[in-house]
Amino acid sequence: MSSDNAGVGRSGGAPVPDDGARGGAVPGMPGEGVPDDGASVPDDGVPAVPVPDVPGLAHAAGMPDAPAPDEPAVELATVPALGGLYARGLAGSARAAATRRTTVRAGDLPDTHVVVRDVRPHADHLTAYQHLLGEPGADALPAGFVHVVAFPVATAVMVRPDFPLGLLGLVHVANRVEQRRAVRLGERLDIDAHARDLRAHRAGVTVEVVADVSVGGEHVWRGISTYLAKGVRLAGVRGGGHDVGVDAAATGSSAHNGRAPQNAGAPDLRAEWEPPLPTGRWALGGGVGRAYAAVSGDRNPIHMSALTAKAFGFPRAIAHGMYTASRALADIGPAARGEAFTWDVTFAKPVLLPSNVNVRVAREGDVWRYDAWDGRGRRHLTGSVTPPR
Amino acid sequence: MAAPRSTTGSTPTGGAPDSPGPAGTPATRRAVVVGGNRIPFARAGGAYTRATNLDMLTAALDGLVARFGLADERIGEVAAGAVLKHSRDFNLTREAVLGSALSPETPAYDLQQACATGLETVVGLSNKIRLGQIDSAVAGGVDSASDAPIVVSDPLRAVILDINRARTTGQKLKHITRIRPGHFTPSAPDTAEPRTGLSMGEHQALTTAAFAITREAQDELALASHHNLAAAYEAGFFDDLMTPYRGLTRDANLRADTSMEKLASLKPVFGKRLGAPATMTAGNSTPLTDGASTVLLASDDWAEQRGLRPLATVVDAEAGAVDFVHGRDGLLMAGVHAMPRLLARNGLTLQDFDFYEIHEAFAGTVLCNLAAWESEEYCRERLGLDRALGSIDRAKLNVHGSSLAAGHPFAATGGRIVASLAKALAAKGSGRGLISVCAAGGQGVVAILEAA
Structure with a gap:
């Protein structure tokens, strides 16, 4: 398989300048509660993510291969740079704040899909990701790497003017990845992202952002990220709501009278929980957030330094949630998880950096389960990898 | 290819291997341990602080050459290794040969299998001798925890x-x-397993807790190790197994006067947050150590031509590995899994031995290994056996002391054990010895020696 002139971007497009991934980190990206291992990859040691520079949105009405007939699709020429998206997200959040929009209606969510075709991950980007997460240096893309590749497209959905929630302050509370088969380096990915399912949550409103990845028309990967907008109310819903990842939202007690969202198969993170014997430990250095930012492009200030995190209410920088979930996936290992699986994670207490995180990764029947918790037995995340039914 | 079966006394002792068998399977001859030489083991930061792996391996090798009159001899092959190795030492063993009194025409190669390195060099070279590819060999290993490599950061x-x-x-x-x-910011090597982030001691603490091994049992094993090693020194057992180096004449870690009271006074260092009582101390865990060892292997003919008496035959060996990453087995339990395969192939039971050499990475490691073999449940469920392998006569265990007393320069431990066991078998004049050495990465190697 050739990786010649591979680069995340449209075929024939110029390789993305390194700066594309470094431009203006702006507050407003979904925050998470997760740890990461920063010790090994200092920020500057990682090749800049070849996330392309962003052209404007181009309407692709009438595209013959639009994702679904009745849904409007917006096709981007290349994967957008997160820096620019953050800037737009900040503007949108400011707009939302200015209008004091604290109530949304289920119908507010547009059906718009954002589509980028012919994305070719870069070999160096894959290598940097694999080294940071402890994945073997195979040509198969780890499921968490596909998430990284698709993330800017998913983010583009959330910064559109028709997206009803402000990007600023969204909390990543859960994530599901359904991988039909391994994606391999050299394959050309079509990425289609949309938002769905506004739902009442004990602490606000959640939304699911779905990213679908196809290769030559074959649907190979779907990521469903659940974000919580705190303090927002869903019109017509009284009380309660579901409480996935409620600890991540740092709320008080809650009730369980909301419909369960797709990611809500997760255990109740506030139930009594006795830490099991660990199988390992992640020693997460202070630079872990910067290291994962370098490979993921997600330079949310809450991950970058104590100073920038304090501006958003965290005492120290916190690890990216998907970094920790991807570490757990790597701990399970390629042989054990196979190439097709459903990978779930629910985030609880954010991992403040630096810190040592206790981990258990073990098989229960045909399901791999993982938990990560701090020195006082409080869970940071819990999840599973399940073989296809 | 199945390893050859060997029965005491009936092994062919001819010089050249027998003619190939009907299916093209090469017939084999036996490989014998002629002797060994090591330098005393020093605690890290002690007598060998400024000595390199190359210094120590060369010293141990030259002592072997002197003892067996091998100066300017072209040996079939020398194999050794180090666990903590500088990148400049890519040809460590060959460089040691060039710096030794051996003929510069002696080839050499490096081997690395963590703490099983030393034993694996014996296994590999013995197999070459058995196949007739070489007639003589030196196996060995060296490690310095004092002169450990420091590397620059990945970005730099x-x-x-x-x-x-x-x-x-x-x-x-x-x-x-x-x-x-x-x-x-430089990075120094640590003893953490790359895939779990837990140190070897922390891993053993999990296993020790799972098998409910008591502090007292671990201290008793440590005490026996020191007393047995001290007694062996007093009896002159090591006189022809060791060459003094840098002022040391005995293993620096040996505490001949230690007692249960002294061992009981030490504070636990591993497993302090497991819920179970913490039982592992500096007294029942091996310290970081510097040292080197070598073993002279040969065919019977080669030894006879030089008037050298074989001490023991290297009969067979088996490597094993476990999935410690997901907590299915303890990190240092691979020898437990390899053992039934080795025994079955040789038609032996766990009780058919006169000496047991189970490397004391930690006292808990030895005791967990023994407990697993004694457990019907473990042997059925984890080893797939019909019944437990059973218990061993503890009076036959590590009779000349082991790593808790001598110290454990990782790659040098195998050579120490093989030379000591071969000498013990020769002194007894008959019988078999069983070796088990655990290693990082959830690996282990077990081997059988017989009196020659």
Whole structure:
């Protein structure tokens, strides 16, 4: 398989300048509660993510291969740079704040899909990701790497003017990845992202952002990220709501009278929980957030330094949630998880950096389960990898 | 290919291997241990602080050459290794040969299998002798925890390599500007398992807790190790197994006068947050150690031509590995899994031995290994056996002391054990000995020696 002139971007497009991934980190990206291992990859040691520079949105009405007939699709020429998206997200959040929009209606969510075709991950980007997460240096893309590749497209959905929630302050509370088969380096990915399912949550409103990845028309990967907008109310819903990842939202007690969202198969993170014997430990250095930012492009200030995190209410920088979930996936290992699986994670207490995180990764029947918790037995995340039914 | 079956006394002792068998399977001859030599083991930061792996391996090798009159001899092959190894030591063993009194025409290769390195060099070279590829060999290992390699950070390394690849001065300067102060933080090796982040001691603490091994049982094993090693020194057992080095004549870690009271006074160092009582101390865990060992292996003919008496035959060996990453087995339990395969292939039971050499990485390691073999449940469910392998006569265990007393310079431990066991078998004049050495990465090697 050739990786010649591979680069995340449209075929024939110029390789993305390194700066594309470094431009203006702006507050407003979904925050998470997760740890990461920063010790090994200092920020500057990682090749800049070849996330392309962003052209404007181009309407692709009438595209013959639009994702679904009745849904409007917006096709981007290349994967957008997160820096620019953050800037737009900040503007949108400011707009939302200015209008004091604290109530949304289920119908507010547009059906718009954002589509980028012919994305070719870069070999160096894959290598940097694999080294940071402890994945073997195979040509198969780890499921968490596909998430990284698709993330800017998913983010583009959330910064559109028709997206009803402000990007600023969204909390990543859960994530599901359904991988039909391994994606391999050299394959050309079509990425289609949309938002769905506004739902009442004990602490606000959640939304699911779905990213679908196809290769030559074959649907190979779907990521469903659940974000919580705190303090927002869903019109017509009284009380309660579901409480996935409620600890991540740092709320008080809650009730369980909301419909369960797709990611809500997760255990109740506030139930009594006795830490099991660990199988390992992640020693997460202070630079872990910067290291994962370098490979993921997600330079949310809450991950970058104590100073920038304090501006958003965290005492120290916190690890990216998907970094920790991807570490757990790597701990399970390629042989054990196979190439097709459903990978779930629910985030609880954010991992403040630096810190040592206790981990258990073990098989229960045909399901791999993982938990990560701090020195006082409080869970940071819990999840599973399940073989296809 | 199945390893040959060996029965005491009936093994062919001819010089050349028998003619090939009907299916093209090469027939084999036996490989014998002629002797061994090591330098006393020093605690890290002690007598060998400034000595390198190359210094120590060469010293142990030269002592062997002197003892067996091998000066300027062309040995079939020398194999050794180190666990903590500098990148410049890519040809460590060959360099040791060139610095020794052996003929410079002696070939050598490096081997690395963590703490099983030393034993695996014996296994590999013995197999070459058995196949008739070589007639003589030196197996060995060395480690220095004092002179451990320090590496520059990955980002700095990337920059330096880019500078080396650059063709013009301008390109080089451009790369130099990428260097940041933070890049100069060096990294030293640690004993943490790469995939779990837990140190070996922390892993053993999990296993020790799972098998409910008591502090007292671990201290008793440590006490026996010190007393047995001290008694062996008093009896002159090591007189022809050791060459003094840098002022040391005995293993520096040996505490001949230790007692249960002294061992009981030590504070636990591993497993302090497991819920179960913490039982592992500096007294029942091996210290970081510097040292080197060598073993002389040969065919019977080669030994006879030089008037050397074989001490023991290397009968067979088996490597094993376990999935410690997901907590299915303890990190240091692989020998438990390899053992039934080795025994079955040789038609033996766990009780058919006169000496047991189970490497004391930690007292808990030995006791967990024994407990697993004694457990019907473990042997059925984890080893797939019909019944437990059973218990062993503890009076036959590590009779000349082991790593808790002598110390454990990782790659040098196998050579220490093989030479000591071969000598014990020769002194007894008959019988078999069983070796088990655990290793990082959830690995282990077990082996059988017989009196020659």
